[in-house]
Amino acid sequence: MIWRLAAGMARLLPPEAAHRAAVMTLRHRIGPVPDLPPITVSVAGLEFTNPLGLAAGFDKDAACPDGALRLGFGHVELGTITPHPQPGNPRPRVFRLAGDRAVINRYGFNSRGMEAAAAGLARRRETGRGPAQGGIIGINVGANKTSAAPTDDYRIAVARLAGFADYITLNISSPNTPGLRDLQTADNLRLLIAAGRAGLAEAGCERPLFIKLAPDLAPADIEAIAATAVAEGVAGLIATNTTIARPDGLRSATAVEAGGLSGAPLYALSTHVLAEMAGRLPAGGPVLVGAGGVASGWQAYAKILVGASLVQLYTALALEGPELPARVISDLAALMAADGVTDIAAARGQIPDADKAMQHALRLAQSA
Ligand SMILES: Cc1cc2nc3c(=O)[nH]c(=O)nc-3n(C[C@H](O)[C@H](O)[C@H](O)COP(=O)(O)O)c2cc1C
DSSP: OHHHHHHHHHTTSOHHHHHHHHHHHHHTTOSOOOOOOOOOEEETTEEESSSEEEOTTSSTTSSOHHHHHTTTOSEEEEEEEOSSOBOOSOSOOEEEEGGGTEEEEOOOOOBOHHHHHHHHHHHHHHTTOOTTSSSEEEEEEOOOTTOSOHHHHHHHHHHHHGGGOSEEEEEOOOTTSTTGGGGGSHHHHHHHHHHHHHHHHHHTOOOOEEEEEOSOOOHHHHHHHHHHHHHTTOSEEEEOOOBSOOOTTOOOGGGGSSSEEEEGGGHHHHHHHHHHHHHTSOTTSOEEEEESSOOSHHHHHHHHHHTOSEEEESHHHHHHOTTHHHHHHHHHHHHHHHTTOOSHHHHTTSSOSHHHHHHHHHHHHHHO
């Protein structure tokens, strides 16, 4: 009830103000904790209570990790955090596409910087919570817009923040920082991974390294990224970030805004990229995290069926409110039971064709 009221009021605010209000609300850790079926999954040596996570971008400054975990998520990815504070792009920079169940953002890594995030995370640790206690914390890092050596920014941010994280994500797929996505080419990717590893060595800790990819990749790019990720022993790939494409059929006037599109229109595109990536990774290679347009249990299930070990969402939470994650997790558990699979490992990769996986999961949900 309290959540429904808060979510209803948030929809009346401009999107950036609604986002700030949501972060403030979760910071205070109010609201009921849902009672959820455990769907445990072991990924990159970490034990997740369920496969659903909050994608990066919601909590860019590590302000409310525990409030977000209380919504039912098995993990929360904080960030993108940059070494230095930066304001991001001029406002307005985030737009609802209400009729399309989508958002366009061009925040441009507005961040209070790694020192502010580290200070908050250190306080969290002092008060008894910390990595691997009551939920997995990923920290997603990126480069400052005006950095002369963007690759080095990843090393610096990893070195400062890895001690607070269960896993690290190198974000090279935001469309809102000029040149960032060029890091996805094989040669640059090798340098980036080396920078991430150097950061971990400086921090004196071992952490799984994940890399977050754009959906706007040609098959040859996907091939090269997969080969490099395997050769370099990357722990995981997150597919995908927002898209610069504007799929046919968008109805909202705000669809013309520049930036990355997320939500429903990204669902099929990101699931196809995920499936293409899965088809190029050997067993025992990097794990996959499916993100893009997930708003229901069947959509999460289809991403697992094509090969994801974990699933993340953000836009549907913003559009539908804080009860959504619990609904997705319960529905996912019910769909797995209806399919006769007992755990994520048994479901993962069972239907490698993206269209068939989506059809199967949707049909299962419709017949439930
Ligand atoms: C407003 C907004 C801000 C975002 N900021 C980031 C970010 O800072 N770093 C990042 O890796 N992804 C960011 N993303 C991308 C999401 O993490 C996610 O990959 C993408 O939105 C697809 O999932 P969704 O359709 O469930 O939102 C952002 C998305 C939105 C909507």
